[in-house]
Amino acid sequence: METRIPQSSFWHKAPFVCLALGAACLVAWALGYNQNPERAMYSYLFSFVSVLSIALGCMVFVIIQHLTRAGWSVVVRRVAEAGMAVMPLFALLFIPIAWTAGSLFPWAHIDPNDIALMRKASYLNLPFMLSRSAVYLVVWMVIGVWFYRTSVAQDEGKLPENTRKMWFMSAPSILLFALTVTFASFDWIMSLQPHWYSTIFGVYFFAGCLLSGLAFMTLICLGLQNAGVLKADITSEHYQDLGKLMFAFVVFSTYIGFSQFMLYWYANIPEEVEFYAHRLNHGWGFVSYALPITNFFVPFFILMSRHVKRNRLALTLACFYILVVHFLDLYWLMLPTYGAHAEEVPHMEITQGDLLSLIGMLFIYMGCVAFILVRNRVAPVGDPRMNESLAFENF
Amino acid sequence: MMDNKTVWGVLAQFETTHDIYHACEKVRDAGYKKWDAHAPFPVHGLDKAMGLKPSVLPWMVLVAGTTGATLAIWFMIWVSAYDYPLNIGGKPTWSIPAFIPVMFEVTILFSALTTAFGMFFLNRLPTWNHPTFSSKAFERATDDKFFIVIESSDPAFDMNKTQSLLKSAGASHFEVLEN
Numbered sequence: 001m002e003t004r005i006p007q008s009s010f011w012h013k014a015p016f017v018c019l020a021l022g023a024a025c026l027v028a029w030a031l032g033y034n035q036n037p038e039r040a041m042y043s044y045l046f047s048f049v050s051v052l053s054i055a056l057g058c059m060v061f062v063i064i065q066h067l068t069r070a071g072w073s074v075v076v077r078r079v080a081e082a083g084m085a086v087m088p089l090f091a092l093l094f095i096p097i098a099w100t101a102g103s104l105f106p107w108a109h110i111d112p113n114d115i116a117l118m119r120k121a122s123y124l125n126l127p128f129m130l131s132r133s134a135v136y137l138v139v140w141m142v143i144g145v146w147f148y149r150t151s152v153a154q155d156e157g158k159l160p161e162n163t164r165k166m167w168f169m170s171a172p173s174i175l176l177f178a179l180t181v182t183f184a185s186f187d188w189i190m191s192l193q194p195h196w197y198s199t200i201f202g203v204y205f206f207a208g209c210l211l212s213g214l215a216f217m218t219l220i221c222l223g224l225q226n227a228g229v230l231k232a233d234i235t236s237e238h239y240q241d242l243g244k245l246m247f248a249f250v251v252f253s254t255y256i257g258f259s260q261f262m263l264y265w266y267a268n269i270p271e272e273v274e275f276y277a278h279r280l281n282h283g284w285g286f287v288s289y290a291l292p293i294t295n296f297f298v299p300f301f302i303l304m305s306r307h308v309k310r311n312r313l314a315l316t317l318a319c320f321y322i323l324v325v326h327f328l329d330l331y332w333l334m335l336p337t338y339g340a341h342a343e344e345v346p347h348m349e350i351t352q353g354d355l356l357s358l359i360g361m362l363f364i365y366m367g368c369v370a371f372i373l374v375r376n377r378v379a380p381v382g383d384p385r386m387n388e389s390l391a392f393e394n395f
Numbered sequence: 396m397m398d399n400k401t402v403w404g405v406l407a408q409f410e411t412t413h414d415i416y417h418a419c420e421k422v423r424d425a426g427y428k429k430w431d432a433h434a435p436f437p438v439h440g441l442d443k444a445m446g447l448k449p450s451v452l453p454w455m456v457l458v459a460g461t462t463g464a465t466l467a468i469w470f471m472i473w474v475s476a477y478d479y480p481l482n483i484g485g486k487p488t489w490s491i492p493a494f495i496p497v498m499f500e501v502t503i504l505f506s507a508l509t510t511a512f513g514m515f516f517l518n519r520l521p522t523w524n525h526p527t528f529s530s531k532a533f534e535r536a537t538d539d540k541f542f543i544v545i546e547s548s549d550p551a552f553d554m555n556k557t558q559s560l561l562k563s564a565g566a567s568h569f570e571v572l573e574n
Contacts, residue, residue: 262493391439
């Protein structure tokens with residue numbers, strides 16, 4: 001079983017290449033910053049949340065595997081662990097958001113006559129929001145780094161105590177994860193439209209996180225096998241299961257998205273339909289009508305067949321597709337609120353800054369994940385359930 | 396009484412999953428079609444060793460699910476927009492969002508019922524009695540033994556040849572089943 005990436009592989013060059021490309025993109029984004037600082041920070045926040053959602057998806061995947069004592073996933077778990085161990089990166093990337101939060105978030109500069117927002121001011125104010133953000137980032141860093149380190153320590157020591165420790169920690173971790181992700185999505189995405197509220201919003205964001213995390217993991221697994229590691233160990237059985245989970249979460253996230261939409265559509269109360277009013281006008285209507293097709297019908301019928309899930313090329317394309325439409329979904333969640341309180345609401349427009357910051361952060365994230373992957377074994381070989389995972393078969 | 400009975404097939408008992416796996420490969424390669432393997436728990440890869448084709452059940456469910464979705468949406472539109480239009484909250488009579496939950500539920504209902512009853516149909520259930528039930532040894536098929544049953548109506552069936560094939564495959568016990 002080959003679990004060390006060979007020196008000659010592209011994976012050893014990937015960290016430097018990706019970090020350089022990512023830094024170049026972010027510099028290009030920063031060069032355009034002065035043209036419209038507020039719009040540039042919207043791009044930045046969107047990119048931050050998009051890339052973060054992948055890492056959070058990897059994190060909840062790892063926690064669930066420990067929580068359910070899953071055997072099948074052991075061979076692919078290290079990939080997800082690498083995806084979440086880079087959490088400290090996001091604390092770094094959050095600094096510009098914290099710096100500009102006062103102008104970025106509309107509730108930070110409210111009109112005292114706005115009674116609804118004045119009532120919310122005890123929650124939506126800068127010091128409290130920034131301290132909450134710090135708590136989320138610290139919690140994720142601790143969970144991400146601790147689970148990664150404990151799992152790596154097991155590679156050489158092969159102590160079952162490590163597995164038992166991770167089992168024990170998975171229950172409090174998933175509670176913390178659920179709370180932090182819910183409130184982070186409220187603070188960083190939902191509060192961009194501060195009058196509006198939705199209690200299901202956190203779940204919707206979580207569904208997207210897990211979906212993109214699974215797509216990312218699958219792509220990394222395929223990439224690792226291309227480099228000659230775990231070649232015979234990750235089989236089409238494992239890919240089929242990852243595909244099944246993606247299929248399930250395509251349905252789940254649609255279910256949540258529709259649940260939110262239908263209640264608001266039915267009740268038709270102004271402060272609730274505000275969300276959809278923004279997204280059906282100013283050029284966003286096209287995106288709103290396209291989303292059910294691109295994010296539900298297309299991936300649903302693609303991932304339905306077992307032949308697609310077991311075919312590497314088809315699965316690769318499906319994963320790329322899922323990541324792209326997940327970013328589109330987040331774009332649709334965040335960007336329509338830009339300028340929503342201005343006299344003249346700006347029309348929907350994908351800017352260079354959106355693409356530069358998104359691609360830049362994706363590259364930086366990829367670089368960090370690759371850096372972590374090449375440092376240690378790419379599968380938790382010391383896990384007592386490794387053999388069960390290698391022998392795993394679907395019926 | 397024996398004269399009224401005809402040979403229905405033969406039954407061979409195997410001791411381990413390993414034995415039955417390789418025995419199934421032999422029976423498959425000998426060209427038998429009307430036969431089956433019985434095990435107290437799922438044996439990995441046994442369907443391949445038996446040369447079974449993938450089940451048609453998923454296709455039945457796909458057709459039923461699509462039918463359910465189409466029927467539900469058609470019925471809702473017909474009822475609320477044509478047969479008995481009602482003004483509900485000032486919404487248009489053609490309010491697709493309101494129909495989607497019903498469409499979803501009917502799709503699930505049709506799919507679930509087709510899965511359950513399609514499985515019954517493909518397994519030929521209910522079968523009130525089966526020739527294997529007359530075998531005392533076969534009771535352990537739900538406990539700790541593995542069995543291969545070959546029907547005499549199989550074109551490749553020949554009492555002597557089939558018997559020697561199963562014995563050479565490692566059968567620990569052999570029985571002729573009658574009906």
